[in-house]
Amino acid sequence: xxxxxxxxxxxxxxxxxxxxxxxxxxxxxxxxxxxxxxxxxxxxxxxxxxxxxxxxxxxxxxxxxxxxxxxxxxxxxxxxxxxxxxxxxxxxxxxxxxxxxxxxxxxxxxxxxxxxxxxxxxxxxxxxxxxxxxxxxxxxxxxxxxxxxxxxxxxxxxxxxx
Amino acid sequence: xxxxxxxxxxxxxxxxxxxxxxxxxxxxxxxxxxxxxxxxxxxxxxxxxxxxxxxxxxxxxxxxxxxxxxxxxxxxxxxxxxxxxxxxxxxxxxxxxxxxxxxxxxxxxxxxxxxxxxxxxxxxxxxxxxxxxxxxxxxxxxxxxxxxxxxxxxxxxxxxxxxxxxxxxxxxxxxxxxxxxxxxxxxxxxxxxxxxxxxxxxxxxxxxxxxxxxxxxxxxxxxxxxxxxxxxxxxxxxxxxxxxxxxxxxxxxxxxxxxxxxxxxxxxxxxxxxxxxxxxxxxxxxxxxxxxxxxxxxxxxxxxxxxxxxxxxxxxxxxxxxxxxxxxxxxxxxxxxxxxxxxxxxxxxxxxxxxxxxxxxxxxxxxxxxxxxxxxxxxxxxxxxxxxxxxxxxxxxxxxxxxxxxxxxxxxxxxxxxxxxxxxxxxxxxxxxxxxxxxxxxxxxxxxxxxxxxxxxxxxxxxxxxxxxxxxxxxxxxxxxxxxxxxxxxxxxxxxxxxxxxxxxxxxxxxxxxxxxxxxxxxxxxxxxxxxxxxxxxxxxxxxxxxxxxxxxxxxxxxxxxxxxxxxxxxxxxxxxxxxxxxxxxxxxxxxxxxxxxxxxxxxxxxxxxxxxxxxxxxxxxxxxxxxxxxxxxxxxxxxxxxxxxxxxxxxxxxxxxxxxxxxxxxxxxxxxxxxxxxxxxxxxxxxxxxxxxxxxxxxxxxxxxxxxxx
Numbered sequence: 001x002x003x004x005x006x007x008x009x010x011x012x013x014x015x016x017x018x019x020x021x022x023x024x025x026x027x028x029x030x031x032x033x034x035x036x037x038x039x040x041x042x043x044x045x046x047x048x049x050x051x052x053x054x055x056x057x058x059x060x061x062x063x064x065x066x067x068x069x070x071x072x073x074x075x076x077x078x079x080x081x082x083x084x085x086x087x088x089x090x091x092x093x094x095x096x097x098x099x100x101x102x103x104x105x106x107x108x109x110x111x112x113x114x115x116x117x118x119x120x121x122x123x124x125x126x127x128x129x130x131x132x133x134x135x136x137x138x139x140x141x142x143x144x145x146x147x148x149x150x151x152x153x154x155x156x157x158x159x160x161x162x
Numbered sequence: 163x164x165x166x167x168x169x170x171x172x173x174x175x176x177x178x179x180x181x182x183x184x185x186x187x188x189x190x191x192x193x194x195x196x197x198x199x200x201x202x203x204x205x206x207x208x209x210x211x212x213x214x215x216x217x218x219x220x221x222x223x224x225x226x227x228x229x230x231x232x233x234x235x236x237x238x239x240x241x242x243x244x245x246x247x248x249x250x251x252x253x254x255x256x257x258x259x260x261x262x263x264x265x266x267x268x269x270x271x272x273x274x275x276x277x278x279x280x281x282x283x284x285x286x287x288x289x290x291x292x293x294x295x296x297x298x299x300x301x302x303x304x305x306x307x308x309x310x311x312x313x314x315x316x317x318x319x320x321x322x323x324x325x326x327x328x329x330x331x332x333x334x335x336x337x338x339x340x341x342x343x344x345x346x347x348x349x350x351x352x353x354x355x356x357x358x359x360x361x362x363x364x365x366x367x368x369x370x371x372x373x374x375x376x377x378x379x380x381x382x383x384x385x386x387x388x389x390x391x392x393x394x395x396x397x398x399x400x401x402x403x404x405x406x407x408x409x410x411x412x413x414x415x416x417x418x419x420x421x422x423x424x425x426x427x428x429x430x431x432x433x434x435x436x437x438x439x440x441x442x443x444x445x446x447x448x449x450x451x452x453x454x455x456x457x458x459x460x461x462x463x464x465x466x467x468x469x470x471x472x473x474x475x476x477x478x479x480x481x482x483x484x485x486x487x488x489x490x491x492x493x494x495x496x497x498x499x500x501x502x503x504x505x506x507x508x509x510x511x512x513x514x515x516x517x518x519x520x521x522x523x524x525x526x527x528x529x530x531x532x533x534x535x536x537x538x539x540x541x542x543x544x545x546x547x548x549x550x551x552x553x554x555x556x557x558x559x560x561x562x563x564x565x566x567x568x569x570x571x572x573x574x575x576x577x578x579x580x581x582x583x584x585x586x587x588x589x590x591x592x593x594x595x596x597x598x599x600x601x602x603x604x605x606x607x608x609x610x611x612x613x614x615x616x617x618x619x620x621x622x623x624x625x626x627x628x629x630x631x632x633x634x635x636x637x638x639x640x641x642x643x644x645x646x647x648x649x650x651x652x653x654x655x656x657x658x659x660x661x662x663x664x665x666x667x668x669x670x671x672x673x674x675x676x677x678x679x680x681x682x683x684x685x686x687x688x689x690x691x692x693x694x695x696x697x698x699x700x701x702x703x704x705x706x707x708x709x710x711x712x713x714x715x716x717x718x719x720x721x722x723x724x725x726x727x728x729x730x731x732x733x734x735x736x737x738x739x740x741x742x743x744x745x746x747x748x749x750x751x752x753x754x755x756x757x758x759x760x761x762x763x764x765x766x767x768x769x770x771x772x773x774x775x776x777x778x779x780x781x782x783x784x785x786x787x788x789x790x791x792x793x794x795x796x797x798x799x800x801x802x803x804x805x806x807x808x809x810x811x812x813x814x815x816x817x818x819x820x821x822x823x824x825x826x827x828x829x830x831x832x833x834x835x836x837x838x839x840x841x842x843x844x845x846x847x848x849x850x851x852x853x854x855x856x857x858x859x860x861x862x863x864x865x866x867x868x869x870x871x872x873x
Contacts, residue, residue: 052269053269053270053271054269054270054271056329057327060326060327060329064826064828065828065830068787068795068796068797068828069786069795069797074796074797078796080786080787080795080796080797083786083794083795083796084786084795119783120780120781120782120783121783121786123782123786123830123832124830124832124833125830127830127831127832127833128820128821128830128831132270
């Protein structure tokens with residue numbers, strides 16, 4: 001009966017170690033702490049920040065350099081748009097700007113209007129703004145476009161308003 | 163047992179062995195099964211499935227490894243396994259919002275995840291391999307993920323300098339300074355406190371009734387739409403004076419104590435009686451006085467409520483007290499003495515000392531006392547008799563107990579040091595270190611700060627902290643700034659990466675210093691990084707402007723920007739003062755390398771001028787932003803008088819590279835050849851206009867914007 005006893009002891013030991021394998025270190029989050037800790041649904045667009053980092057940097061650049069002619073009002077009051085002919089598009093004018101590629105936008109900001117066959121009143125900003133600044137402004141343009149901008153070749157654009 | 167039976171096993175023994183073997187295999191299988199079912203492995207496999215369903219599978223899975231991925235940067239104490247599940251972090255094709263988390267790419271930011279890790283900005287538990295442990299508060303880890311809305315707090319814990327890329331943090335820091343939080347709390351990264359007015363002689367300035375009213379009902383309240391209003395008018399800024407939870411008898415005592423503060427006798431100024439006699443009889447005194455009041459441009463610094471087209475709103479600057487009802491607040495004798503010599507009443511005031519004529523002084527003081535009033539202001543104040551000794555003694559006690567002395571200097575009262583808690587490491591506190599009292603809020607740092615700002619007593623009934631009036635946006639901004647106060651860094655390597663805040667100072671000497679101090683030039687203008695931002699930076703004024711123009715401008719300031727309404731006040735400077743300023747500015751305040759003498763306007767030929775005009779009007783179309791004559795844009799300065807205003811050397815240097823002279827200017831740097839620069843300068847130098855008389859234009863449509871005021 002000795003081997004039987006041994007096996008029984010071995011079995012007993014094995015059974016006893018099973019609960020020991022359970023990971024007790026993982027403590028469930030305390031519920032009362034939970035409210036601000038995480039956004040419950042990471043895919044809920046209403047709980048995400050409205051502008052991404054790049055878009056919000058674009059907004060900052062826009063309000064320093066572009067707002068004077070590409071918005072209805074400027075930080076100093078009246079807009080400079082009415083002084084210009086042809087009248088420059090508003091930045092959120094999706095009907096005009098959604099059709100222009102990112103590359104075209106990048107070029108016209110960098111090189112100025114005349115280089116792209118548009119008005120000379122649009123000055124070149126390539127030596128003033130960094131390429132990242134310019135990309136950011138374009139991202140901001142796409143983000144606030146009305147109607148919403150559907151970027152080509154992407155399933156379900158990040159800019160579609162849902 | 164017989165010896166021959168030793169090698170044979172009974173049926174029962176065999177069965178036992180079989181069972182034991184199966185059990186052992188099962189036990190051995192537990193570990194691999196558990197491992198296979200680990201939470202992070204599910205995300206690993208899900209990513210492979212997700213990638214296989216996309217057209218760019220090969221690219222997405224190029225670096226795929228089935229193990230735990232870890233960013234390990236021992237120097238800055240980072241061990242982050244977040245990329246184990248967040249596998250699309252650096253895949254540009256996964257930037258779209260339609261990509262499910264945790265696979266979405268990180269939006270482009272200046273810091274690379276391989277150099278900095280994730281928890282440096284997002285907080286949370288880096289080495290964790292389970293979703294809940296990584297993101298949330300557990301019993302073992304109390305630094306949960308920072309919600310994206312407050313993420314700029316992390317920028318501030320390393321970047322102590324001003325950070326234009328993080329506007330919410332910058333606003334929060336601005337508010338911490340503006341509301342003088344440093345009066346009671348220890349904080350880092352905020353500028354030196356802007357103290358409340360000194361009260362040593364306040365008994366001459368206001369009545370006891372007014373003090374009672376002020377303490378009882380601060381004029382700042384939140385309206386039903388959540389807008390901060392001052393005197394009932396919507397305001398973009400918080401009032402600096404918070405509401406203290408005072409009982410009626412405490413207010414009576416405090417008002418008694420303060421109304422007796424007359425440390426320095428008021429030196430009354432007597433306006434020439436002939437002028438008073440002549441003007442007081444005129445029926446159009448007040449309309450005329452209003453014109454003069456507006457011409458003095460008080461609203462460049464002081465906000466004022468005006469009604470235009472049925473809509474009342476606050477206009478004007480925000481660097482001085484609001485004036486809408488000031489006539490019902492101050493004593494007339496004090497007002498005249500104050501306007502004549504502000505430093506006589508408050509030696510450290512921000513208000514410049516104007517060169518008043520008696521006529522102007524009479525008109526403006528009459529306008530303030532008769533028009534900027536509210537007859538109902540003090541109707542709710544009970545009858546207050548002469549202060550008794552007990553009231554005064556009680557008032558002094560309350561003044562100390564409530565911490566009034568932390569913001570208001572008062573002769574004979576020493577403020578208590580470290581009146582409020584040290585907040586320099588608040589942002590790194592664990593929830594278990596905070597006192598939540600009976601407040602029904604989530605037990606974490608963020609809710610604690612928000613609740614404390616909203617209503618300090620709700621968290622701690624014995625709190626001494628007064629009640630501020632916030633809108634949601636400003637409260638979030640202050641929360642962000644407070645969360646950024648994380649104290650000293652854990653490692654030396656990190657501490658060395660911190661970008662410190664630079665303190666600028668500018669200390670002129672001699673005659674200039676005297677005039678500079680009298681007119682408080684630095685309240686609006688900036689000199690070598692020191693001073694206000696309301697008006698143009700004058701650090702290089704000597705290189706930019708011609709000496710004669712500076713002197714003429716100072717005597718009769720005209721706005722150079724067509725849309726500007728916050729304009730330089732007319733100080734009535736004497737000839738000598740204007741000459742002193744012009745002399746100093748043109749000689750000492752120069753941009754290195756731009757010597758005003760280096761380009762002589764005499765070398766310009768008519769051919770260059772006509773080429774320059776051609777370039778200005780046709781090739782570069784400068785008129786889209788600049789006005790010459792009556793046509794052109796509003797964006798840049800008016801160039802009508804450029805020939806008298808700018809030096810040719812500055813104009814050339816500016817056309818070559820505007821940002822080298824003024825980093826934040828919006829004028830783009832263009833590809834001009836040296837010949838074109840010469841020609842444009844030659845043309846601009848021909849533009850000369852006589853200085854036109856100043857018109858008393860209204861102060862409507864003011865937009866208090868540093869940008870708009872930049873020249």
